[in-house]
Amino acid sequence: MTEPRTPDVAATRAPAKKHARDGKPNATIYDIAKVAGVNPSTVSRALSKPGRVSAKTQKLIEDAAAELNYQVNPFARALPTGRTNTFGLIVADITNPTFFDIIRGAETTATVRDYTLVLAESAESAVTELTAARRMMATVDGLILASPRMDDDDIRTLARDKPVVVINREVDGVPCVVPDVNKGISEAVRSLAANGHTKVAFVAGPAQSWMSARRWEGVQAACEWSRLEAVRLESTKPTVDGGRQVARDVRASGATAVLTYNDLLAIGLMQELQAAGMVVPDQISIVGFDDIFGADFTTPPLTTVRSPLGECGSGAATLLLDLLHGTGEPAATLRVETELVLRGSSGRLLPEG
Amino acid sequence: MTEPRTPDVAATRAPAKKHARDGKPNATIYDIAKVAGVNPSTVSRALSKPGRVSAKTQKLIEDAAAELNYQVNPFARALPTGRTNTFGLIVADITNPTFFDIIRGAETTATVRDYTLVLAESAESAVTELTAARRMMATVDGLILASPRMDDDDIRTLARDKPVVVINREVDGVPCVVPDVNKGISEAVRSLAANGHTKVAFVAGPAQSWMSARRWEGVQAACEWSRLEAVRLESTKPTVDGGRQVARDVRASGATAVLTYNDLLAIGLMQELQAAGMVVPDQISIVGFDDIFGADFTTPPLTTVRSPLGECGSGAATLLLDLLHGTGEPAATLRVETELVLRGSSGRLLPEG
DNA sequence: AGGCTTTTGTCAACCGGTTGCCATAAATTG
DNA sequence: CAATTTATGGCAACCGGTTGACAAAAGCCT
Numbered sequence: 131m132t133e134p135r136t137p138d139v140a141a142t143r144a145p146a147k148k149h150a151r152d153g154k155p156n157a158t159i160y161d162i163a164k165v166a167g168v169n170p171s172t173v174s175r176a177l178s179k180p181g182r183v184s185a186k187t188q189k190l191i192e193d194a195a196a197e198l199n200y201q202v203n204p205f206a207r208a209l210p211t212g213r214t215n216t217f218g219l220i221v222a223d224i225t226n227p228t229f230f231d232i233i234r235g236a237e238t239t240a241t242v243r244d245y246t247l248v249l250a251e252s253a254e255s256a257v258t259e260l261t262a263a264r265r266m267m268a269t270v271d272g273l274i275l276a277s278p279r280m281d282d283d284d285i286r287t288l289a290r291d292k293p294v295v296v297i298n299r300e301v302d303g304v305p306c307v308v309p310d311v312n313k314g315i316s317e318a319v320r321s322l323a324a325n326g327h328t329k330v331a332f333v334a335g336p337a338q339s340w341m342s343a344r345r346w347e348g349v350q351a352a353c354e355w356s357r358l359e360a361v362r363l364e365s366t367k368p369t370v371d372g373g374r375q376v377a378r379d380v381r382a383s384g385a386t387a388v389l390t391y392n393d394l395l396a397i398g399l400m401q402e403l404q405a406a407g408m409v410v411p412d413q414i415s416i417v418g419f420d421d422i423f424g425a426d427f428t429t430p431p432l433t434t435v436r437s438p439l440g441e442c443g444s445g446a447a448t449l450l451l452d453l454l455h456g457t458g459e460p461a462a463t464l465r466v467e468t469e470l471v472l473r474g475s476s477g478r479l480l481p482e483g
Numbered sequence: 484m485t486e487p488r489t490p491d492v493a494a495t496r497a498p499a500k501k502h503a504r505d506g507k508p509n510a511t512i513y514d515i516a517k518v519a520g521v522n523p524s525t526v527s528r529a530l531s532k533p534g535r536v537s538a539k540t541q542k543l544i545e546d547a548a549a550e551l552n553y554q555v556n557p558f559a560r561a562l563p564t565g566r567t568n569t570f571g572l573i574v575a576d577i578t579n580p581t582f583f584d585i586i587r588g589a590e591t592t593a594t595v596r597d598y599t600l601v602l603a604e605s606a607e608s609a610v611t612e613l614t615a616a617r618r619m620m621a622t623v624d625g626l627i628l629a630s631p632r633m634d635d636d637d638i639r640t641l642a643r644d645k646p647v648v649v650i651n652r653e654v655d656g657v658p659c660v661v662p663d664v665n666k667g668i669s670e671a672v673r674s675l676a677a678n679g680h681t682k683v684a685f686v687a688g689p690a691q692s693w694m695s696a697r698r699w700e701g702v703q704a705a706c707e708w709s710r711l712e713a714v715r716l717e718s719t720k721p722t723v724d725g726g727r728q729v730a731r732d733v734r735a736s737g738a739t740a741v742l743t744y745n746d747l748l749a750i751g752l753m754q755e756l757q758a759a760g761m762v763v764p765d766q767i768s769i770v771g772f773d774d775i776f777g778a779d780f781t782t783p784p785l786t787t788v789r790s791p792l793g794e795c796g797s798g799a800a801t802l803l804l805d806l807l808h809g810t811g812e813p814a815a816t817l818r819v820e821t822e823l824v825l826r827g828s829s830g831r832l833l834p835e836g
Numbered sequence: 837a838g839g840c841t842t843t844t845g846t847c848a849a850c851c852g853g854t855t856g857c858c859a860t861a862a863a864t865t866g
Numbered sequence: 867c868a869a870t871t872t873a874t875g876g877c878a879a880c881c882g883g884t885t886g887a888c889a890a891a892a893g894c895c896t
Contacts (some may be wrong), residue, residue, distance in 0.1 A: 158851095158852055158853080159852070159853065160852080160853095168875075168876090169875065169876045169877080170852090170853080170876095171853090171854075171855075171875080171876065171877080171878090172874085172875055172876075173853095174852095174853060174854060174855085175854090175855090175874095175875085177853095178853090178854080179854095179855095182873095182874080182875095183873095183874065183875075184873080184874060184875090187874080187875080201621060202852085202853075203562075203621070203851085203852055203853070204621060204622050205558045205561040205562045205567075205622075205851085205852080205853090206562055206851070206852030206853040206854090206881095207852080207853055207854080208558040208853090208881090209556075209558045209559055209562055209851090209852080209853075209854090209880090209881045209882065209883090210852095210853065210854050210855080210880065210881040210882095211853085211854065211855095211881085212881090214558075224583065224586055224587040224590060225583050225584060225587050225776065227580070227583075227776060227777075230577065230578050230580075230583065231578060233577055233602075234577040234578050234604070237577060237602060237603070237604055238604070241603070241604075241615075246601060246603075246618075246619075246622070247601070247602055247603070248569075248599060248600070248601050248602070249586075249590060249600055249601070249602045250590070250594070250599075250600070251587070251590055251591070251594075262594075265599075266599075268554060268556070268557060269557050269558075269599070397780055404782075423578065423580060423776070423777060424580075424776060424777030424780050427750055427777050427780040427781050428780050428781070428782065429757075429781065429782035511881095511882055511883080512882070512883065513882080513883095521845070521846090522845060522846050522847080523846095523882090523883085524845080524846065524847080524848090524883095524884075524885080525844085525845055525846075526883095527882095527883060527884060527885085528844095528845085528884090528885090531883095531884080532884095532885095535843095535844080535845095536843095536844065536845075537843075537844060537845090540844080540845080555882085555883075556881085556882055556883070558881085558882080558883090559851095559881070559882030559883040559884090560882080560883055560884075561851090561883090562850095562851045562852065562853090562881090562882080562883070562884090563850065563851040563852095563882095563883065563884050563885080564851085564883085564884065564885095565851090
């Protein structure tokens with residue numbers, strides 16, 4: 131080594147910035163340029179515009195970069211370009227297991243494509259959600275909204291600024307990933323019909339939930355097809371507790387089989403019915419939706435219409451990344467299949483004993 | 484030709500940067516300066532250095548900012564300062580419910596303090612974890628490692644660069660948040676002793692798990708104090724499946740009460756034992772750790788030693804934020820209490836029938 | 837009033853990449 | 867071999883804030 135980087139001034143300067151607490155400052159393209167004997171702009175091109183510089187210089191620069199252990203400064207890059215290699219995911223409730231797999235799916239896909247996932251929670255509030263979304267917009271390249279609570283119009287407004295993908299809801303003009311409930315529901319209802327049930331109750335979710343409406347429609351249609359009677363009951367909230375509270379109405383309805391908006395409701399409902407002495411599935415069949423973590427912890431384990439949540443998350447991420455790099459695709463809705471997961475909470479109705 | 488660059492071209496400019504797709508470009512401090520009739524640097528100070536400018540100018544600038552709907556550009560700020568108002572959280576497994584509440588706790592605290600949470604998963608691998616951590620280091624102000632798998636030394640190395648807080652493990656010289664297992668464990672063991680149990684098995688977690696070691700120590704100590712016999716069994720992995728697999732060993736051990744490294748093991752174990760015809764808790768008592776989501780879905784619901792996971796998450800975030808702003812605090816370990824949550828899976832041992 | 841300290845605002849140099857424009861060198865063509 | 871096109875590298879402006887140095891203005895004191 132002929133010269134030790136920078137004379138003796140080097141020892142004095144460097145207040146304490148990029149190299150947070152100790153260590154040497156991170157290498158910059160200027161350092162590389164010096165080592166490789168070229169202009170910084172050439173370094174920039176070599177590192178980000180493939181083919182723009184000659185193979186010889188390319189190699190020279192890459193070697194220097196490797197030697198200096200160079201890493202781009204994401205902020206410096208983001209400033210002029212606006213690109214951040216980051217995208218946001220907003221979920222209604224981090225502790226709702228429905229979102230676990232969505233988060234994981236999105237995170238995994240992001241990491242593979244060299245993106246970073248930024249997470250925010252809306253606490254089930256439309257305004258919090260919009261605030262979080264707005265704040266994120268400034269720092270991400272795109273946004274995924276999982277089961278958003280805000281208005282269609284707000285979503286479209288956001289989508290005009292940066293690519294947005296919606297999960298579990300369909301919004302005109304915005305790319306969406308939605309489970310197609312029909313297959314799973316018809317399997318479920320056919321199974322119930324085959325087991326001798328004639329009256330089915332559906333416990334609905336939140337009034338503003340797009341998904342709840344779809345599921346109710348699906349249940350109605352499938353029941354009609356199988357010539358079963360379908361009744362709709364309302365729940366107070368889509369949680370275990372809400373499930374407990376709706377148990378009274380379920381018994382009063384006279385239905386022998388229940389489908390609930392989601393698994394949490396089903397679990398709460400089953401707990402309450404069992405506590406009241408009813409036997410599942412001998413006296414009543416219970417079917418949930420989603421197949422969340424823990425759905426098989428119950429006794430009997432919960433029959434449920436599974437949505438491939440992980441797939442939704444990774445599908446949304448893929449859609450988003452394609453949108454970001456892609457050729458300005460048509461932004462179609464991505465539909466993923468649902469299927470019945472038959473476990474112990476549904477089955478043949480036993481004659482009154 | 485004084486300046487060739489951009490005369491009237493200006494009208495044409497604005498390719499499509501900061502104002503991503505449409506709309507007006509975001510306001511900058513230069514715009515504010517123009518409106519308020521001051522220098523941009525004054526604007527900068529007014530907006531970030533309280534007290535540095537006169538009340539009069541302050542108001543002038545704030546009004547202009549409000550009028551223009553100004554929002555700082557995080558990248559422009561990060562570039563010279565290195566501060567990003569962001570911190571990272573790395574968890575071993577996003578779908579492991581243990582982390583759900585940790586994530587939520589951290590996210591909530593972050594949002595309240597006006598920070599953004601960036602999430603990454605290590606897929607239970609020490610190298611993936613270190614890679615993720617390194618990558619994050621460049622873009623965050625600090626890092627939280629939840630149940631990290633990497634070496635103490637790697638953690639300390641990271642901690643030399645930027646503030647790092649560790650959850651669920653103690654690392655010398657690094658601030659940590661750990662549940663203090665003793666209270667919960669002694670409650671659990673006392674309860675078992677009171678119910679006539681004399682031999683207790685502990686199903687251990689991963690060999691490298693710091694927490695597993697602490698829990699085994701706690702169980703040993705508590706059993707000694709209550710004059711119970713304690714045996715240790717190994718599990719293949721800390722999941723429901725691992726719990727099923729260890730059931731054989733549990734039966735062979737002759738213990739009438741089992742504590743498992745975590746709730747997932749307990750749930751799997753209970754499922755397997757029940758499938759083999761054993762009655763819980765009449766023939767065997769089962770106690771888990773953590774009180775994860777779903778621990779009360781089982782029949783009987785799981786007795787468990789609860790760790791306040793949400794508190795761990797928010798505590799770690801608070802510690803980190805204090806570290807970032809604070810006066811260079813001593814970085815002590817934060818201990819949070821555990822407690823026994825008595826449910827149905829543990830109780831009095833029935834005499835053999 | 838003159839001298840001295842304290843406020844307050846301005847100037848200009850950064851932070852570290854990106855990119856349009858231009859000049860030169862190299863390659864292609866007539 | 868001159869003329870023209872193309873490949874390549876350099877120059878310098880720019881993204882939008884931050885901050886040290888400094889000067890003008892204002893306040894304070896005797």
